[in-house]
Every structure is written in C-alpha cells, then in structure tokens.
Amino acid sequence: MKPLSRKATCNTHGQDSSYFLGWQKYENNPFDEVRNPNGIIQMGLAENQLSFDILESWLDMNPDAAGFKRDGNSIFRELALFQDYHGLPACKKALVEFMAEIRGNKVTFDPSRLVLTAGSTSANETLMFCLAEAGEAFLLPTPYYPGFDRDLKWRTGVEIVPIHCTSSNGFRITASALEEAYQGARKRNLRVKGVLVTNPSNPLGTTLSLSELNLLLDFITAKDIHLISDEIYSGTVFSSPGFVSVMEVLNGYENTEVWNRVHIVYSLSKDLGLPGFRIGAIYSNDEMVVAAATKMSSFGLVSSQTQYLLSALLSDKNFTKKYLFENQERLKQRHKMLVMGLQKARISCLKSNAGLFCWVDMRPLLHSNTFESEMELWKKIVYDVRLNISPGSSCHCTEPGWFRVCFANMSEATLNLAMQRLKKFVVDSTTNNSNNRSLDHYYSAKNSKKKSLIPKWSLIPKWVFRLSSRDRDRESSDER
Amino acid sequence: MSFVDRNQENLLSKIATGNGHGENSPYFDGWKAFENDPFHASENPRGVIQMGLAENQLCFDLIQDWTKKNPKASICTPDGVDAFRDIAIFQDYHGLPEFRNAVAKFMTKVRGNRVRFDPNRIVMSGGATGAHETIVFCLANPGEAFLVPTPYYPGFDRDLRWRTGVQLLPVVCESSNNFKVTRKALEAAYESAQEANIRVKGLLLTNPSNPLGTVLDRETLRSIVSFINEKNIHLVSDEIYAATVFSEPGFVSISEIIEEEIICNRDLIHIVYSLSKDMGFPGFRVGIIYSYNDAVVHCSRKMSSFGLVSSQTQHLIASMLSDDEFVDRFIAESAKRLGKRHEVFTQGLDQVGIGYLKSNAGLFLWMDLHHLLKEQTFEAEMELWRVIINEVKLNVSPGSSFHCSEPGWFRVCFANMDDSTMDLALTRIVTFALQSKEVRIQRKKCWASNRLRLSFSKRRMDDIMMAQSLLSPHSPIPQSPLVRART
Numbered sequence: 001m002k003p004l005s006r007k008a009t010c011n012t013h014g015q016d017s018s019y020f021l022g023w024q025k026y027e028n029n030p031f032d033e034v035r036n037p038n039g040i041i042q043m044g045l046a047e048n049q050l051s052f053d054i055l056e057s058w059l060d061m062n063p064d065a066a067g068f069k070r071d072g073n074s075i076f077r078e079l080a081l082f083q084d085y086h087g088l089p090a091c092k093k094a095l096v097e098f099m100a101e102i103r104g105n106k107v108t109f110d111p112s113r114l115v116l117t118a119g120s121t122s123a124n125e126t127l128m129f130c131l132a133e134a135g136e137a138f139l140l141p142t143p144y145y146p147g148f149d150r151d152l153k154w155r156t157g158v159e160i161v162p163i164h165c166t167s168s169n170g171f172r173i174t175a176s177a178l179e180e181a182y183q184g185a186r187k188r189n190l191r192v193k194g195v196l197v198t199n200p201s202n203p204l205g206t207t208l209s210l211s212e213l214n215l216l217l218d219f220i221t222a223k224d225i226h227l228i229s230d231e232i233y234s235g236t237v238f239s240s241p242g243f244v245s246v247m248e249v250l251n252g253y254e255n256t257e258v259w260n261r262v263h264i265v266y267s268l269s270k271d272l273g274l275p276g277f278r279i280g281a282i283y284s285n286d287e288m289v290v291a292a293a294t295k296m297s298s299f300g301l302v303s304s305q306t307q308y309l310l311s312a313l314l315s316d317k318n319f320t321k322k323y324l325f326e327n328q329e330r331l332k333q334r335h336k337m338l339v340m341g342l343q344k345a346r347i348s349c350l351k352s353n354a355g356l357f358c359w360v361d362m363r364p365l366l367h368s369n370t371f372e373s374e375m376e377l378w379k380k381i382v383y384d385v386r387l388n389i390s391p392g393s394s395c396h397c398t399e400p401g402w403f404r405v406c407f408a409n410m411s412e413a414t415l416n417l418a419m420q421r422l423k424k425f426v427v428d429s430t431t432n433n434s435n436n437r438s439l440d441h442y443y444s445a446k447n448s449k450k451k452s453l454i455p456k457w458s459l460i461p462k463w464v465f466r467l468s469s470r471d472r473d474r475e476s477s478d479e480r
Numbered sequence: 481m482s483f484v485d486r487n488q489e490n491l492l493s494k495i496a497t498g499n500g501h502g503e504n505s506p507y508f509d510g511w512k513a514f515e516n517d518p519f520h521a522s523e524n525p526r527g528v529i530q531m532g533l534a535e536n537q538l539c540f541d542l543i544q545d546w547t548k549k550n551p552k553a554s555i556c557t558p559d560g561v562d563a564f565r566d567i568a569i570f571q572d573y574h575g576l577p578e579f580r581n582a583v584a585k586f587m588t589k590v591r592g593n594r595v596r597f598d599p600n601r602i603v604m605s606g607g608a609t610g611a612h613e614t615i616v617f618c619l620a621n622p623g624e625a626f627l628v629p630t631p632y633y634p635g636f637d638r639d640l641r642w643r644t645g646v647q648l649l650p651v652v653c654e655s656s657n658n659f660k661v662t663r664k665a666l667e668a669a670y671e672s673a674q675e676a677n678i679r680v681k682g683l684l685l686t687n688p689s690n691p692l693g694t695v696l697d698r699e700t701l702r703s704i705v706s707f708i709n710e711k712n713i714h715l716v717s718d719e720i721y722a723a724t725v726f727s728e729p730g731f732v733s734i735s736e737i738i739e740e741e742i743i744c745n746r747d748l749i750h751i752v753y754s755l756s757k758d759m760g761f762p763g764f765r766v767g768i769i770y771s772y773n774d775a776v777v778h779c780s781r782k783m784s785s786f787g788l789v790s791s792q793t794q795h796l797i798a799s800m801l802s803d804d805e806f807v808d809r810f811i812a813e814s815a816k817r818l819g820k821r822h823e824v825f826t827q828g829l830d831q832v833g834i835g836y837l838k839s840n841a842g843l844f845l846w847m848d849l850h851h852l853l854k855e856q857t858f859e860a861e862m863e864l865w866r867v868i869i870n871e872v873k874l875n876v877s878p879g880s881s882f883h884c885s886e887p888g889w890f891r892v893c894f895a896n897m898d899d900s901t902m903d904l905a906l907t908r909i910v911t912f913a914l915q916s917k918e919v920r921i922q923r924k925k926c927w928a929s930n931r932l933r934l935s936f937s938k939r940r941m942d943d944i945m946m947a948q949s950l951l952s953p954h955s956p957i958p959q960s961p962l963v964r965a966r967t
Contacts, residue, residue, distance in 0.1 A: 003712075004775060005617060005620050006621055007617050008776070049565075052564070052565045056565070059561050059564065060558065063558065080762070080764060081535060081762060122786045129495050130495070134622075150785070276569055276792070289492065292492070298607075298639075299606050299787055300610055302790065303765050303789065304765075
C-alpha cells in the first residue's frame with residue numbers, strides 16, 4: 001500500500017519550476033552590499049520594501065496598539081482567546097475602509113461580506129474549494145503568477161486552463177482568447193466554473209482596462225460562471241490609467257445574477273509590505289460563498305494579535321492617506337529607475353503603471369525563439385550576470401523571451417548595480433556573439449514595420465523544469 | 481426545482497453547499513442558548529454559564545506579567561520596533577528558526593525532558609485545526625479512512641473529513657473499562673473497514689484525551705504502536721493537552737514510546753500540537769505538525785503555506801518560550817491551578833453523588849449523568865441536555881456529540897472561568913442534582929458531617945439545602961422538569 005497520499009507525492013505543488021530554482025541559486029549566493037558584493041541580486045521577489053519607515057513611525061506614535069493595550073489597559077487575554085472565525089469586527093471594518101480608499105471611494109464594501117484568511121494563498125485555495133469540484137476548471141489569462149498552480153490546483157484537484165495573451169496587443173485579454181480557452185476546456189471534457197484574473201496583473205504590472213473588465217463580465221454572464229479578481233496589487237498603482245476594480249464596474253448591478261458571481265481576493269502582503277503577517281481576505285456578494293469560506297477559514301485564521309494591530313493601523317485615516325500616496329510615489333520613482341536602466345542596456349519592457357516589477361522584453365537576446373533558448377539566457381543571467389529574475393515560461397507565457405524583474409525589494413544603490421551588470425551583459429553579448437540576432441537588427445526590423453523577424457510561436461512547451469530528485473527538495477518561501 | 485435553482489446549486493461546490501462543516505448539528509443549540517443569554521457576573525448573573533468551551537484561562541496573569549517585562553517580544557513597541565521590518569517581511573514557510581527552537585524546547589520540557597524534539601521537524605499550521613487537515617491531506621486519499629477511538633473531539637469530523645474527502649471510522653471504547661483503547665476494539669474497527677472495502681490509512685489518538693481528560697498508559701501505547709506497525713498504518717498523536725496533566729499518572733508521549741525497545745517504523749509516527757490549550761492562546765493560531773517521516777515533513781511544510789503562523793506571533797512566542805525560567809514556572813503553576821480547579825469541581829460533585837470519569841488532565845471533566853436519564857437512550861440524553869441548558873443554565877456538551885457509544889455522559893469544562901463563576905456553576909449543578917429524584921443523598925450526612933470538605937462555602941451548601949427543603953413556587957431555582965414530568 002502506498003504510504004502517503006497522491007497529493008503528497010505529486011508535483012502539483014509546483015516547486016520544481018524554474019521560478020523557484022532561481023531562488024535556490026540566490027540563497028546559495030545572496031548579494032550583500034558589504035559582505036557579498038558579487039553575490040546574486042534578488043530580483044525575483046515581488047516584495048514592497050519601500051515604505052517601512054512610514055509604518056515604523058506610526059508604531060512609534062501608537063504604543064498601545066503594539067503592546068496589547070487599549071486605552072492603556074492590557075487586552076492580552078481577550079486577544080489570546082479570540083478565535084472567532086468571523087474575525088475581529090474592528091479589523092474587518094478598517095480593512096474594508098482601506099480597500100474602499102484604495103479605490104478612490106468609488107465602491108463601498110460591507111465588512112460582513114469579508115472573510116479573513118491566512119494570506120491570499122489561503123484565500124485563493126479556499127475560493128476554489130467553494131466554487132469548484134475536483135476535476136473542474138478555472139480559466140486564467142497568461143502570463144500568470146506561478147504560485148497559482150499550487151494555490152488553485154494542488155489540494156483542490158481543480159484544473160487551470162490558460163487564456164492565451166500575447167505581446168501583439170500588450171497581453172490584453174480578448175474575446176476570442178476567452179472563447180478559445182473555454183472551448184479548449186470543453187474539448188478536454190473540463191467543466192469551466194470561472195475565470196480568475198489578477199488586477200493589477202502579476203507579472204505584467206498593468207491594470208485591466210474598462211473594456212477588458214466589461215468583456216469579462218459579459219463573458220461570465222453568458223457562460224454562467226464565476227469571476228475571481230485578485231486585487232492584491234491594487235494599492236501599487238502609481239500612474240495612469242488608474243485602477244478600476246471589478247466592483248466598480250458592478251455598481252448598479254446589485255441583485256442581478258452576475259453580482260453574486262464576482263469575488264475579490266485581497267491581501268496586505270504587497271500594498272503594505274507585510275507578507276509575514278499573513279493577512280488575506282475574500283470578499284463576495286454571495287452569502288453562501290461568504291458562509292462557506294468563513295467556516296473554511298478555520299484552517300487558516302489571521303492571528304488575533306495581528307488583527308488587532310491592523311485594526312488600529314488601518315483605522316488611522318491620516319496614516320492610510322499618507323501611506324498610500326507616499327508609497328505610490330516611491331514605486332513610481334523606482335519603476336522609472338528600472339525602465340531607464342533597462343533602456344540604457346537597450347532593453348525595453350511592457351509599458352506598465354502598477355505592481356512591484358516590470359515585464360521585460362529580452363527576445364532580442366535569444367539565440368532562437370524557443371523556450372530552451374529562454375532557459376539558456378536565464379541561466380546566464382542568474383549565474384553570470386548574477387541577477388535572479390523570473391523567466392516568462394515559469395509564468396506560462398506563450399512567447400519566449402519575457403522576464404519579470406522586481407524593483408521594490410532592494411535599495412536604490414542595489415538597483416543601480418543590477419542595471420549596470422545587465423548593461424554590461426547586453427553589451428558583451430552583442431559585441432561577442434555573432435550568432436545572436438543583434439539588437440540593432442531587431443530594432444530596425446521593428447521600426448521599419450517589416451514582418452517581424454521573430455517567427456510566430458504557437459506551441460506551448462512544457463514549462464516545468466524537471467530537476468533531479470535532490471533539487472526537488474528545495475524549500476522555498478511564498479514570494480510572488 | 482426550477483432550472484435556475486438547480487443552476488444556482490451547481491454554481492458552488494458540493495463542499496460549500498453540503499453539511500461537511502458539521503455546524504448544522506443540534507449541538508450548536510447549546511452555543512446559541514449561551515449567545516442569546518450569556519452569563520455575566522454583574523450584568524447577567526442568571527445567564528447561561530459557558531462550560532462547553534475547552535479553554536485554559538487560569539494563567540493569564542503570569543503571561544501578562546511576562547509581556548510587561550519583555551517589551552522586546554512585541555515588534556511594535558519602542559524596544560522591539562527595530563525588528564519590525566525583518567519580521568514583517570518574513571514569510572519563509574520554514575518559520576523563524578528561533579520560533580522552531582523555542583517550540584521544540586517547550587515540547588521537550590512538557591515531557592519532563594525525557595525526549596528531545598528536532599526543530600527541523602517542526603512544521604507550522606493554522607492551529608491544530610490546520611494541522612489535522614494538512615496531515616490527512618498528506619497521508620490519505622479521498623475515500624480512505626482514519627480510525628478514531630470514541631468518544632472524540634467533534635471538530636475532527638470537519639477537520640479530517642470536510643475538504644479532504646477522507647472518512648473517520650470509530651474505535652468503540654466503553655465505560656465498563658473506563659473507555660480504555662483496547663486491542664480488541666482496534667482490531668474490530670479495522671475488520672469492519674476491511675469488510676466494507678474501506679482502506680484504512682491511519683489511527684488518530686488524542687492523548688491526553690478530549691473529552692475524557694485521561695492519559696494513555698504505557699501498556700496501551702505500546703499495544704497501539706504494535707497494532708499500527710502490524711497493519712502498516714499511520715499513527716497521528718494529537719498531544720494538544722500535554723501540559724494540562726496535573727496529577728498522577730504522568731503523561732507518556734508517543735515520542736517516548738518510540739525511543740523504547742519496540743519495533744516501530746518511525747515513518748508512521750506523527751504528532752500534532754498547538755499552544756491553544758497548554759498556553760491558552762487559541763487566538764494566535766499556533767499549530768504544529770511534528771513528523772518522524774521526512775517526506776511528510778517536506779510535504780506538510782509546503783502545505784503550511786495555506787496556514788502559516790503570523791511572523792509577528794512567531795516572534796512573540798519565540799521570545800516567550802525561550803525564557804527558561806518563565807516556562808518552567810508557567811508549566812508548574814498551570815498544572816497546579818488546573819489540579820486545584822479539578823479538585824474543587826470534583827469534590828462538589830462528590831457531595832451529591834454525581835459520577836465522573838477519574839481524570840488527571842485536560843480542561844474538563846467527563847461527567848456521568850446516565851442515572852438522570854428517563855431511559856438509556858440518546859433521545860433522553862438530548863432531553864436532559866436541553867434541560868441543563870435552558871433550566872440549569874449551563875452550556876455543557878452531550879456525549880453523543882463526541883460519538884460516545886453510551887448515553888448519559890457530558891463533558892463539562894472548568895478552566896475557562898474565574899473562581900466565583902466556578903462556584904456558581906457548581907451550585908447550579910448540585911441544586912439540579914438534589915432536585916432530581918434519581919439522585920440519592922443522605923440528608924443527615926450532609927447536615928451533620930464535619931468531615932464535609934466543601935471547596936465552596938459551607939454556607940452556600942446550607943442555603944441550597946434550605947431552599948431545597950422549602951421548594952416553594954417562589955423559589956429562585958426552578959424545579960427540574962424531569963422531576964415534574966414524573967408526577
């Protein structure tokens with residue numbers, strides 16, 4: 001008899017992917033300005049480390065929240081005992097108000113429809129358990145966050161069917177791509193239960209347009225399915241066009257069927273830079289979903305200690321206003337630094353207005369328009385250039401040559417250094433390697449609007465990078 | 481059913497629309513009664529006293545004192561804020577090393593330093609609730625089964641089965657031998673499963689037991705280890721009440737048994753732990769999986785992503801549990817206070833002849849009220865239970881909710897209230913027992929005996945006796961309807 005479950009012995013946790021392999025390499029040789037200046041710079045980690053000083057100064061001024069006190073009296077006992085899966089009311093109220101503020105107060109949220117979960121990792125899995133049976137499917141636009149393979153599929157048995165998005169239109173979701181994905185699922189005898197989008201997008205860093213949102217709502221209405229909008233990066237939108245939440249588009253649709261089928265996932269891991277505290281949330285207009293998800297949250301509640309801190313932090317409107325504004329400004333600046341640094345290296349990226357990363361176009365540096373070539377390039381960048389960036393194939397991108405590069409998890413000096421290394425690499429590549437398609441050739445081809453020299457890539461090769469069994473043991477954290 | 485309705489149902493999963501969460505059971509009536517009319521010493525003294533909640537509230541003074549003296553343990557205080565940034569970012573599912581070290585050390589101390597725990601085998605989870613679900617995901621496929629000795633914690637029905645699709649099969653234990661887990665009962669349960677073509681993947685124990693409050697003796701543990709090895713099935717030992725053992729015989733952990741000279745495949749042994757009961761921290765969601773099986777450690781660690789312990793909490797716990805002097809003092813004092821509370825409660829029950837299972841651990845007593853049942857059926861048990869909630873105003877938990885095979889048993893929690901509330905609860909129970917014609921007491925003994933050692937005031941007992949003898953319709957304590965029904 002097999003000693004462990006199928007779930008324990010399969011690969012669906014997804015940690016054999018190259019996405020996580022890069023981290024392993026990084027952890028063996030991590031960059032440190034002083035102690036290891038030649039180490040690998042971590043650019044595969046979508047963390048927001050830019051605004052801790054604002055949080056710390058709030059803590060300085062609010063010792064009560066921190067020290068398990070309310071009005072000077074200890075509430076340790078009450079917090080230590082509080083395990084009600086409905087969550088601390090003050091925390092939920094503060095959180096929904098924060099969410100509304102991020103959306104310019106164009107939507108209001110009802111705290112009784114919010115379910116707290118241990119991070120959005122737990123929120124996404126819980127929604128799958130609520131909305132789909134094992135063997136059913138959700139459609140996801142590519143490229144998407146690699147962690148979804150684990151979060152949505154592993155223990156739930158749900159399948160992910162990709163909605164192919166391409167660079168030809170800036171990776172926007174189209175009606176035909178949606179329909180193609182749906183029909184593709186049907187051909188595989190998979191019943192589609194919904195669509196899951198990340199808005200703003202990881203890894204693209206773009207916000208969904210109003211027309212995309214309307215398209216999605218029309219689509220789920222026609223097919224009678226759900227829409228999950230993971231809005232974990234909603235507070236990181238730093239320039240126009242602004243952020244439009246799916247909830248905003250639903251204004252006026254109350255009491256319609258589609259109203260009940262749209263669910264939002266949120267977290268404070270990116271906007272506030274608090275991934276360690278495990279603060280996630282599901283918001284749904286469907287009472288049954290809220291009821292079921294609330295019970296399921298027992299498997300991953302938010303620590304009451306953390307809920308209390310949050311309720312104090314987020315109900316301070318002076319703080320939230322200041323934080324959101326300042327954080328966005330800093331992200332904007334950092335984004336600009338990265339884009340300009342890439343430009344100096346003659347590398348372009350997708351125009352973006354949100355997120356903690358850029359979607360970088362390294363197709364000109366590929367030997368051939370294949371994922372093998374992408375892997376080769378990636379290995380060079382990790383080992384030789386010593387930058388851990390995330391290859392597009394790990395995000396299920398259909399076109400080779402794209403990489404996600406993070407910019408908010410390091411100091412300015414480190415970012416500059418990373419850009420210098422990259423520039424040097426590109427210069428060396430183009431002067432040394434005559435087999436490479438040169439950048440000049442690429443750009444002139446692009447500018448002359450001739451038929452692209454890059455052949456159309458229609459097959460989707462395996463993205464899982466098979467490791468030896470020893471490497472399979474690699475343990476990682478939850479970084480997006 | 482209209483097309484639309486059928487459609488609506490299909491839109492959500494069976495898991496979401498079904499009853500697998502277990503919350504539609506009649507047992508929640510007790511909770512509802514409490515919530516509608518909760519006892520409060522000054523604001524609602526006639527309200528329902530909560531005795532259905534296994535919480536440990538006896539030692540918060542010690543902990544609060546510690547947190548005051550250790551401001552650095554909180555990353556938000558001026559003393560601790562330097563660590564804020566690093567802790568706030570930390571989401572590595574290995575957990576903070578200092579957290580794992582501190583928890584391993586605590587587990588060791590609780591077992592009298594008789595065994596060592598390896599911090600690298602400590603895996604976090606969303607409370608023991610999360611731990612149980614995760615371990616089942618690792619060990620069993622949908623449709624497979626775990627054996628569980630009855631009576632057992634009702635939450636297991638949800639935690640082990642709901643989203644995993646795994647079944648729970650009872651190993652029936654009986655009062656005739658104090659609910660001991662016998663080899664015979666284990667074999668019978670296993671055979672039943674075989675006959676029904678259900679594959680058994682493991683056995684789940686809770687030791688010390690909830691709801692019994694007893695510990696498994698060495699001989700029983702050895703017999704269990706031999707059983708699971710013979711059948712090649714897993715053993716999950718939920719040791720969540722390990723530090724609540726307050727008197728002899730002491731606690732013997734499965735971790736000790738496997739160190740003895742015994743044939744045991746360690747890959748089959750797993751421990752679930754939590755700080756919810758021993759420390760009284762259910763709100764902090766500190767659950768632990770400790771497995772001797774490397775593959776299970778690795779798999780459960782990956783799954784812990786779905787329920788990591790907040791790093792803020794890890795930091796606090798790491799600080800607290802690495803303070804050796806504090807921990808030693810806490811463990812000793814907590815056991816002492818639990819023992820005292822247990823003594824007060826049982827002595828009160830002794831005076832009126834209410835039976836209970838002799839116990840030495842846990843936050844509750846397994847009370848025997850079968851002599852108060854109209855008939856020895858579960859329906860009668862539910863009737864009695866409703867009387868206890870609605871008339872006696874105590875929320876206790878009926879044995880049937882724990883899948884007990886015999887009617888008449890009730891779990892009564894005693895560590896989630898202060899001394900005076902405990903006294904009041906005891907008064908209500910005693911009064912109810914006295915009123916019930918099935919309880920034979922020797923009034924002369926009560927009045928005359930000087931050897932009456934009452935832990936609540938003798939005066940109060942006198943008051944009760946006075947009231948009882950008056951039995952006036954204006955008496956503040958209503959006559960038991962059970963009694964009324966007979967006349």
